[in-house]
Amino acid sequence: MKTTTKTLGSALALAATVALTSGASAADEAKFRLGLVTFLSGAAAGPFGVPAANGAKVLIEALNDGQVPAPYTAKGINGVEIEPVIIDEAGGTTKQVEEYRNLVERQKVDAVIGYISSGDCLAVSPVVEELKVPTVFFDCGTSRLFEENKTPTYLFRTGPDAVIDNIAAARYLIDTGRKTDSIAGINQNYAWGQDSWADFKATMLALKPGTKVVAEQFPKIFQGQYGAEISAISVARPDVVHSSFWGGDMEALVLQGTARGLFDGRTGILTTGESGLDRFKAQAPNGLILGARGPFGALQPDTALSKWFTALYNAKTGLQPTYPTSKMAQAILGLKAAAEKAGAKPGSLPSKEALVGAFPGLTFESVAGTVAMSRAGGHQALQDITYGEYQYDKKADKASLAKLKTYAGDCVMPPDGISSADWIKAGFPGAKCN
Numbered sequence: 001m002k003t004t005t006k007t008l009g010s011a012l013a014l015a016a017t018v019a020l021t022s023g024a025s026a027a028d029e030a031k032f033r034l035g036l037v038t039f040l041s042g043a044a045a046g047p048f049g050v051p052a053a054n055g056a057k058v059l060i061e062a063l064n065d066g067q068v069p070a071p072y073t074a075k076g077i078n079g080v081e082i083e084p085v086i087i088d089e090a091g092g093t094t095k096q097v098e099e100y101r102n103l104v105e106r107q108k109v110d111a112v113i114g115y116i117s118s119g120d121c122l123a124v125s126p127v128v129e130e131l132k133v134p135t136v137f138f139d140c141g142t143s144r145l146f147e148e149n150k151t152p153t154y155l156f157r158t159g160p161d162a163v164i165d166n167i168a169a170a171r172y173l174i175d176t177g178r179k180t181d182s183i184a185g186i187n188q189n190y191a192w193g194q195d196s197w198a199d200f201k202a203t204m205l206a207l208k209p210g211t212k213v214v215a216e217q218f219p220k221i222f223q224g225q226y227g228a229e230i231s232a233i234s235v236a237r238p239d240v241v242h243s244s245f246w247g248g249d250m251e252a253l254v255l256q257g258t259a260r261g262l263f264d265g266r267t268g269i270l271t272t273g274e275s276g277l278d279r280f281k282a283q284a285p286n287g288l289i290l291g292a293r294g295p296f297g298a299l300q301p302d303t304a305l306s307k308w309f310t311a312l313y314n315a316k317t318g319l320q321p322t323y324p325t326s327k328m329a330q331a332i333l334g335l336k337a338a339a340e341k342a343g344a345k346p347g348s349l350p351s352k353e354a355l356v357g358a359f360p361g362l363t364f365e366s367v368a369g370t371v372a373m374s375r376a377g378g379h380q381a382l383q384d385i386t387y388g389e390y391q392y393d394k395k396a397d398k399a400s401l402a403k404l405k406t407y408a409g410d411c412v413m414p415p416d417g418i419s420s421a422d423w424i425k426a427g428f429p430g431a432k433c434n
Helices: 002-017 045-064 093-105 118-131 144-148 162-175 191-207 227-236 247-259 273-283 304-317 323-341 352-358 420-425
Strands: 031-038 081-088 111-114 135-137 155-157 182-186 212-217 240-243 267-270 289-291 363-366 369-375 380-382 385-393 398-407
Touching: 031 045, 031 093, 031 323, 045 081, 045 247, 045 273, 045 304, 045 323, 081 093, 093 111, 093 118, 111 323, 118 135, 118 144, 118 155, 118 191, 135 323, 155 380, 162 191, 162 240, 162 267, 162 289, 162 385, 162 398, 162 420, 182 191, 182 227, 191 212, 191 420, 212 227, 227 247, 240 247, 247 267, 247 273, 273 289, 273 323, 273 385, 273 398, 304 323, 323 352, 323 363, 323 369
Parallel strands: 031 081, 031 111, 111 135, 135 155, 182 212, 182 240, 240 267, 267 289
Antiparallel strands: 289 385, 363 369, 369 380, 385 398
């Protein structure tokens, strides 16, 4: 509770400092007005939304002060101060569409970064193209985003989509010698959970024909109590339990599952589990496999930029960055890199058309390594992904990840022109795996 209170306080402080009234455009005010959307209330706030908001606050302050290492030494964006305008993602898809319109039409933002929920991303994406404002989705993972929006102009995603989470999860289980004769899944009953389970199940069947699917549970998002689902899976006696639960749902599943013996004698794999690393303590069993939806948080590579951001974030918040923090920072740096590639004079901003034109094919450095905007016609990032095994030292009261294994983006993400389902079914043609 202490951690949640501290992070929420920081995020609310950020919300109190941003300008939330209608005003002139950024060009008139010599500022880049940046809309930021993340959960500040509800079950997703503490483990996901607030760390993302804190990451934005810490990085934007450093950018405006000119304190970020190369290649981001120019202040703000192209020398223009960043003015954040933050809103709460809670409330559902209808509200988020209204809030997005408000950011563009009333708040006059120059760009938007946001969205954790895949449902929110799918609802907002057509409005992005309608209103023609550069928009970066920093976290939501559904592969349907660009499979259904085949010719976007203003929409980008700077983090990997969910297909790599689940293909890499299956490969990790097999490559590390886990018993995988039978599998079960518990995933939220909407686009994110359904797609995640479909990709994982299909990959396991492709990599290990004969794998038995013994249980499939789809509780509603933010249900909170999973006794019936845990009992059903336990009765089915799978070798592997897969879940793409995130935020409070994921942490509730770990707590309730551990207490009910869900992970006893079998392998659990949580594709978003890294976000709870510092809160699980003894509530999670050693050996539980955790992912971070890429090379983020505790799994990010050991680079100069990564070390700098981790040290700064820790100094400002007293916490270590988790993967929502890293992914938000990555999106901001991607936007900055694209805006500065667009060629406006220092101290001025590129047109929206020039900014979105600079994104496709962009390669940029982030706090989580190198990112290539090379999928979905340059609108979707390609990046590596790492999994590891949870280990908690009770005496030291410290959790860590062991047995790390990284998969190249080209190993676990389909090339353009083929859906994830078809790519898996075809046997991963063109995959480049070490």
